[in-house]
Amino acid sequence: MCSPIVMAEVDRVIADRRRFLKSAVGSCAAAAGLGASTVAAAETPRPAPGYRPPTTFSRTVDLTHTLTPDFPAWFSEGEDIMGRTAPASLTLDDEFVIDEETPFALKKVSYWEHVGTHVDAASHCSHGSSVDEIPPEQLVSPLVVIDIRAEAAEDPLAQVTPEHIRKWEALHGLLPPCCFVAMNSGWADKVHDRKAFFASEDLGDGRVVSRQPAFHPDTATMLLEDRDVVGLGVDTLSFDNTRSNGLDVHLIWLPENRWGVENLKDLSKVPEAGATIIVGAPKFKGGTGGPARVLALV
Amino acid sequence: MCSPIVMAEVDRVIADRRRFLKSAVGSCAAAAGLGASTVAAAETPRPAPGYRPPTTFSRTVDLTHTLTPDFPAWFSEGEDIMGRTAPASLTLDDEFVIDEETPFALKKVSYWEHVGTHVDAASHCSHGSSVDEIPPEQLVSPLVVIDIRAEAAEDPLAQVTPEHIRKWEALHGLLPPCCFVAMNSGWADKVHDRKAFFASEDLGDGRVVSRQPAFHPDTATMLLEDRDVVGLGVDTLSFDNTRSNGLDVHLIWLPENRWGVENLKDLSKVPEAGATIIVGAPKFKGGTGGPARVLALV
Numbered sequence: 001m002c003s004p005i006v007m008a009e010v011d012r013v014i015a016d017r018r019r020f021l022k023s024a025v026g027s028c029a030a031a032a033g034l035g036a037s038t039v040a041a042a043e044t045p046r047p048a049p050g051y052r053p054p055t056t057f058s059r060t061v062d063l064t065h066t067l068t069p070d071f072p073a074w075f076s077e078g079e080d081i082m083g084r085t086a087p088a089s090l091t092l093d094d095e096f097v098i099d100e101e102t103p104f105a106l107k108k109v110s111y112w113e114h115v116g117t118h119v120d121a122a123s124h125c126s127h128g129s130s131v132d133e134i135p136p137e138q139l140v141s142p143l144v145v146i147d148i149r150a151e152a153a154e155d156p157l158a159q160v161t162p163e164h165i166r167k168w169e170a171l172h173g174l175l176p177p178c179c180f181v182a183m184n185s186g187w188a189d190k191v192h193d194r195k196a197f198f199a200s201e202d203l204g205d206g207r208v209v210s211r212q213p214a215f216h217p218d219t220a221t222m223l224l225e226d227r228d229v230v231g232l233g234v235d236t237l238s239f240d241n242t243r244s245n246g247l248d249v250h251l252i253w254l255p256e257n258r259w260g261v262e263n264l265k266d267l268s269k270v271p272e273a274g275a276t277i278i279v280g281a282p283k284f285k286g287g288t289g290g291p292a293r294v295l296a297l298v
Numbered sequence: 299m300c301s302p303i304v305m306a307e308v309d310r311v312i313a314d315r316r317r318f319l320k321s322a323v324g325s326c327a328a329a330a331g332l333g334a335s336t337v338a339a340a341e342t343p344r345p346a347p348g349y350r351p352p353t354t355f356s357r358t359v360d361l362t363h364t365l366t367p368d369f370p371a372w373f374s375e376g377e378d379i380m381g382r383t384a385p386a387s388l389t390l391d392d393e394f395v396i397d398e399e400t401p402f403a404l405k406k407v408s409y410w411e412h413v414g415t416h417v418d419a420a421s422h423c424s425h426g427s428s429v430d431e432i433p434p435e436q437l438v439s440p441l442v443v444i445d446i447r448a449e450a451a452e453d454p455l456a457q458v459t460p461e462h463i464r465k466w467e468a469l470h471g472l473l474p475p476c477c478f479v480a481m482n483s484g485w486a487d488k489v490h491d492r493k494a495f496f497a498s499e500d501l502g503d504g505r506v507v508s509r510q511p512a513f514h515p516d517t518a519t520m521l522l523e524d525r526d527v528v529g530l531g532v533d534t535l536s537f538d539n540t541r542s543n544g545l546d547v548h549l550i551w552l553p554e555n556r557w558g559v560e561n562l563k564d565l566s567k568v569p570e571a572g573a574t575i576i577v578g579a580p581k582f583k584g585g586t587g588g589p590a591r592v593l594a595l596v
Contacts, residue, residue, distance in 0.1 A: 054355065065581070067430075082400055084394075104422055106422070125401060140595065281578070283415070287390070287405060288404055
């Protein structure tokens with residue numbers, strides 16, 4: 001689809017961008033005081049930190065699964081997790097129900113944080129920022145959708161590679177500043193088929209891994225070092241395909257004070273370029289992430 | 299501030315608007331299938347249901363308090379609530395912490411739903427829609443801020459009256475379709491002074507009530523019957539000042555399949571007209587509300 005000339009031009013512009021990021025005050029990460037390893041003092045005038053051109057929208061798309069106690073969770077009740085027995089991933093208990101004497105209804109809600117459509121904060125896998133510390137301006141970001149549905153239908157181990165990013169850029173231009181990059185693998189459609197959604201494989205040596213579409217670790221490195229990306233999104237349980245990567249994408253991305261969202265849905269209802277994502281991240285003090293309401297503005 | 303001529307014109311336009319709402323398919327409530335008591339079949343062509351002109355923004359403001367276990371809650375630990383002993387309103391327990399053997403951290407979160415900056419869904423006080431059933435397009439709405447800080451500083455029982463709405467309209471035009479109306483009373487600044495924030499009064503007859511700014515019940519009725527409003531917002535614990543109203547505003551507003559947000563903050567950082575509110579409502583199945591991430595786009 002992309003001629004060698006187009007790809008060469010993309011590479012040239014990217015090399016310029018890389019030099020810019022390495023010396024920028026104009027990047028989103030710099031504006032938020034993040035990614036100190038990749039930014040330094042500017043030598044030439046740049047746009048004010050955090051500046052963004054006005055954005056326009058006229059339509060809302062909900063990217064959030066309805067969360068029920070039987071939603072497939074990384075930690076299932078009774079499972080052994082690092083020597084701990086996992087509780088139910090989510091409980092919703094009626095504490096008050098409306099009747100002749102009670103004018104209100106109210107539930108008790110309990111969960112382990114990483115359930116449903118949820119945020120992974122940097123502190124989930126590092127000593128970085130907790131979910132309440134994510135800069136609010138990062139929660140409203142240009143949404144980049146990488147569509148790998150065709151490949152994932154053939155191979156559950158399909159991954160978002162640097163090549164996918166370059167192909168997107170050949171069509172739409174460089175990734176916009178402070179963007180959120182989401183994988184659309186079609187996996188969200190399997191959410192009501194627990195076995196297919198988990199796609200577990202028992203390796204026979206005590207390890208059970210997942211065979212699901214994911215980001216490739218090289219892509220996480222590329223987006224960290226050479227682009228200006230605030231968050232990653234997937235329509236699966238995890239950024240990582242543990243069969244191929246272990247936790248590599250988590251361990252590359254999150255310790256750099258980046259964050260992301262797992263279990264997105266309906267990414268096919270938004271354009272690949274031009275939408276804005278709103279991540280209604282929970283704001284519990286010190287949280288490592290947790291269920292979020294995620295919307296797209298188109 | 300508003301001349302009799304301006305107010306007369308506002309009243310005339312409102313009377314027109316009321317006739318429109320009573321026969322509209324163009325209202326937000328009609329588009330979402332809500333408020334059946336106030337809408338009927340259209341007789342003349344109208345904009346498509348749910349149509350909204352494009353909206354522009356360039357800045358994000360966080361309207362959400364950081365939620366900690368000691369955040370002032372309607373239900374405090376050990377308190378008798380309708381014959382039940384209230385648990386802690388929120389607990390955050392470390393289930394996993396990062397160490398040499400554990401590559402991730404994760405908390406268990408438990409709460410009674412109506413804590414922190416949170417949604418009240420219709421089902422909190424009626425058999426109406428639960429929080430997951432709020433139409434997503436209502437979660438992104440024009441934000442109308444009614445500033446009663448000066449009055450609330452003099453009198454904690456200050457309320458948003460129909461007159462406040464008419465004064466806002468004299469300055470900015472009729473409330474926009476599908477809008478969210480928020481009271482800015484300055485009360486959010488008291489959140490770290492538990493006693494001042496609660497403003498409780500013991501009536502000596504077994505009842506303890508709150509003396510805090512709120513919506514007047516007549517305003518709830520006006521906004522329900524004569525305007526096109528999806529949600530109410532307050533920077534206090536409750537839409538109601540229980541000293542003056544009991545639960546009247548809740549019981550007028552929510553049973554009409556409307557909803558709202560309590561404990562907003564930083565409403566002084568957004569304009570009175572022209573901003574957009576994003577309510578990152580939780581999406582637990584059947585929830586009566588709960589902690590939300592609320593942002594404004596300016």
